[in-house]
Amino acid sequence: MPRVLVVDDDSELRATIKEVMESEGLITDSAENAEKGLMLLKDNIYDIVLLDVIMPKMNGIDAIPLFLNTQAKSKIIIMTAYSTVDTAVEAMKKGAADYLTKPFKINELMITIMRILEEQKFKDCAEELDIDCALSTMANPIRRQIIHLIDQNKTLRFMEITRALGISDHTKVNFHLKVLKESDYIIQNSEKIYRITDKGDKILSCLSVIEQNLSS
Incomplete structure (x- = not known):
């Protein structure tokens, strides 16, 4: 069963996303900052990481390479209220799979997550088969x-x-x-x-x- 990690300092948003993810059958954990998210990554395998950009201490953009060094196969989706071309390009260069602009609709979030999971499933198949x-x-x-x-x-x-x-x-x-x-x-x-x-x-x-x- 796919596993999702939500890293955001907004406790209400974390709770909402966690509730929706679990209603869709996705195992979901959450963390209030990048440091705690990194600790969870060291102990659990996550298919998807939803990562906020603006957080206390370490921001989401700087956290991307640290997260990927811990779990290279995790797909990171950046969440930002300050969407600019520069932010998106920087996130992608550092290894993010996609990004969402806050406030986003839950349906938009689910479509993005399911698309990335399906793409990864196909890549896994391609690696094992000719x-x-x-x-x-x-x-x-x-x-x-x-x-x-x-x-x-x-x-x-x-x-x-x-x-x-x-x-x-x-x-x-x-x-x-x-x-x-x-x-x-x-x-x-x-x-x-x-x-x-x-x-x-x-x-x-x-x-x-x-x-x-x-x-x-």
Whole structure:
């Protein structure tokens, strides 16, 4: 489950964001300044850090490299009431993934967070898979249908797959099943039952991100 850290000296805003994040199923911690946020980063893994710019002691811009040195994979979203091009450029140069201008709408915040989480999910998939080969294999709509069908049903036999596809040409279905098996996305056991492999689960995660981005 994704984990979020909110670092802001405004206690009311921290509480509001924490409540919204948790209602969306995101584990959320908060800190009132960069120093306390850094301590939490040393003890916990965070996917997203929401970081205010203007805070007592250390400001958010200066905190970015310290946060990333502690957790390089955390994605930092800067929150600022003084949005200027210079502030945005400086934040991005130091490693921020995005920034929001206060006051922002909660819906805007959630869209930004979910987009960054989906982008990271795709990058994680790409690091583990030969993404060019995977996308080439899954470019065929019948193969995408097959792998989604098996995933939804957990296990399927050949005739169950052909009926669900509505394809009477068994040779064609066999060909696409063979491609998926050779790519190690599905396997067939001794009882002729197909199921998704761990590698198949990963390619499904990548496909999910791509399909969501195409439909948005």
